[in-house]
Amino acid sequence: MWYRRDVIAAREFTRADLEELFEVAKYMERYARSRVDFLRGKVMALAFFEPSTRTRLSFETAMRRLGGDVIGFWGAEGTSVEKGETFADTIRTLDAYADVIVVRHAHEGAAKLAAEIAENPVINGGDGSSNHPTQAMLDAYVMWREFGAVDGLNIGLVGDLRHARTVNSLLEALTNFNVKVRLICPEFLRPRAEVLDYVQSRGLKVSFHTSIDEVIGDLDVIYVVRIQRERFLDPLEYERAKGSYRITLETLKRAKRSLIILHPLPRVDEIDHRIDATPHARYFKQAELGVPLRMSLLYLILTSG
């Protein structure tokens, strides 16, 4: 199901795909801090035209832990892009050197375009405000690991739900499960209509809220995202969004004991640092599980099973 497949958007993946990915990721956890030779001789190219810490480094760690090699660039500095080389020519070249290409780009559709150009599989490491499928796979994996199943969970998404590509992709991935989703944000930061229409047409149950306090008592998971400053076209709108929500120890007073807090990171100021020491915080664990999850993904895409 996965062999030589492009990973462009979360909506392309079924429940069976995700369950296979999760089972293999769980198996890969035992190798996430050592090394095996499952992908010896394979090369992954990173084409990161936009900043990244976790996505890039967890892909790189995953490939190295599996015995494969990594080439590529982050930021176009030092590459021929500075000389005016086109995106298409850069991708065509990486395709000649590597077995799989991970692309991150500020423009929506960049990964899809790369997939049309490259013969080898392309993985979207985040493009514009639209998609970040491997982050969504990771987020659902953390829920699956923590609770033993994704079905039945009550999940609150908090923050800039309009511009965060992780939110769009997570909503799409969650349509494969029987969950309740609470969207918590000011009205102007609600997900785009096309995203909402799609997930609702797939039967995802969503409700809208402007305050965390309204729903905190029922939640199993809070998923927080930062205000995506670089995606706002209007600086005044950014000023309006800034500081419109923040999770503090006070917010958690009425939370279930088992509530977990996730965040794709980077965090700016939307989660009080004092929360890090509470049993609810899982965002660093989530970043850590990015390695076995991406080991699983690379393994499934690069081996015929």
Ligand code: NCD
């Ligand atoms: C996110 C991204 O780049 O979309 N980070 C990540 O990949 N873990 C989230 C963000 O930038 O807010």
